[in-house]
Amino acid sequence: MNAVALGTVSRSGLIEATHYGHVAIADASGALVASAGDPYLMAFMRSSSKPLQALLVVQSGAADEFAFSQRELSICCASHCGSAEHVTTVRGILEKLDLTEDDLECGTHWPGDTDERNRLIRENAEPGPAHNNCSGKHAGMLAAARAMGVPTKGYSQREHPIQQAHIRNIRAVCDLAEDELVLGIDGCGVPTFGMPLRNMATGYARLVDPVGLDADTAAATGRIRAAMAAEPVMVSGRGSFNSELLSVAGDRVTCKGGAEGLFMLCVAGENVGIAVKQSDGGSRVQAPVVMQILTGMGVLDEAALARLEPFAAPRITNCHGTHVGDIESVLELG
Numbered sequence: 001m002n003a004v005a006l007g008t009v010s011r012s013g014l015i016e017a018t019h020y021g022h023v024a025i026a027d028a029s030g031a032l033v034a035s036a037g038d039p040y041l042m043a044f045m046r047s048s049s050k051p052l053q054a055l056l057v058v059q060s061g062a063a064d065e066f067a068f069s070q071r072e073l074s075i076c077c078a079s080h081c082g083s084a085e086h087v088t089t090v091r092g093i094l095e096k097l098d099l100t101e102d103d104l105e106c107g108t109h110w111p112g113d114t115d116e117r118n119r120l121i122r123e124n125a126e127p128g129p130a131h132n133n134c135s136g137k138h139a140g141m142l143a144a145a146r147a148m149g150v151p152t153k154g155y156s157q158r159e160h161p162i163q164q165a166h167i168r169n170i171r172a173v174c175d176l177a178e179d180e181l182v183l184g185i186d187g188c189g190v191p192t193f194g195m196p197l198r199n200m201a202t203g204y205a206r207l208v209d210p211v212g213l214d215a216d217t218a219a220a221t222g223r224i225r226a227a228m229a230a231e232p233v234m235v236s237g238r239g240s241f242n243s244e245l246l247s248v249a250g251d252r253v254t255c256k257g258g259a260e261g262l263f264m265l266c267v268a269g270e271n272v273g274i275a276v277k278q279s280d281g282g283s284r285v286q287a288p289v290v291m292q293i294l295t296g297m298g299v300l301d302e303a304a305l306a307r308l309e310p311f312a313a314p315r316i317t318n319c320h321g322t323h324v325g326d327i328e329s330v331l332e333l334g
């Protein structure tokens with residue numbers, strides 16, 4: 001698969017593990033600016049597609065009709081950790097729609113947030129659909145269904161008008177012909193989108209440089225990016241690399257992680273999209289690789305670099321808190 005070394009894990013100077021993968025950096029025309037490994041590797045976009053799926057919340061008129069706050073629009077792009085503030089935000093959207101958690105078709109799982117998980121355990125309570133890390137995306141889909149006047153029931157199914165609209169958006173934004181898009185089923189039950197890494201990067205580049213997109217879609221890209229920058233904690237969770245990068249970069253960098261080792265971002269000014277795919281499906285070297293790319297571009301100022309330093313070369317500590325090893329990027333772009 002032509003994978004290249006992305007990063008290493010060392011202890012006392014001895015490399016214990018090497019993680020391999022692929023990188024594609026493209027502009028809004030689809031031209032490759034730089035790459036490593038195979039930039040045409042086929043992969044599913046998984047949750048990295050959420051900012052592109054959230055475009056429909058704006059395009060459909062739902063964001064205006066239901067007076068979405070920046071926080072509410074941001075959580076439509078989220079893989080959140082199910083914290084109390086995330087759950088409250090999702091439930092607030094549903095209340096505006098005159099719907100309940102029973103209308104969410106994302107399924108249920110325990111929250112990743114420790115405080116919320118412990119609260120549920122103490123109260124002998126079960127998590128609800130709003131705790132699902134995709135519940136914000138699903139709430140946005142319900143809002144779009146309301147605004148478009150289509151049924152809310154079954155909105156997660158491929159043949160539903162909501163999913164058909166997402167498929168059209170993905171093809172347009174990522175510059176894909178009809179036969180170039182592979183459809184799968186994501187963990188939350190909605191379609192997920194398979195395509196070359198280069199096309200993923202192109203789609204993200206168009207979030208900052210909407211070349212070839214109609215006026216409504218171009219306007220929607222700006223609103224989605226602004227919401228994610230304004231409310232970065234809604235996108236992931238406090239202390240996560242995704243939310244911290246959004247927080248320090250403002251509207252210069254828009255980013256979203258996805259399952260199976262994928263991390264996507266775009267850089268305003270440089271007007272490029274970047275896809276980083278760790279082949280083993282993990283994420284251990286994602287942050288150092290992304291930080292190396294952004295540092296090389298000169299995107300982040302000194303204050304931002306200082307705040308993100310723990311992600312640039314994460315330290316490995318033992319049970320005594322002693323620094324015993326490091327996780328580092330070894331990416332070489334061509």
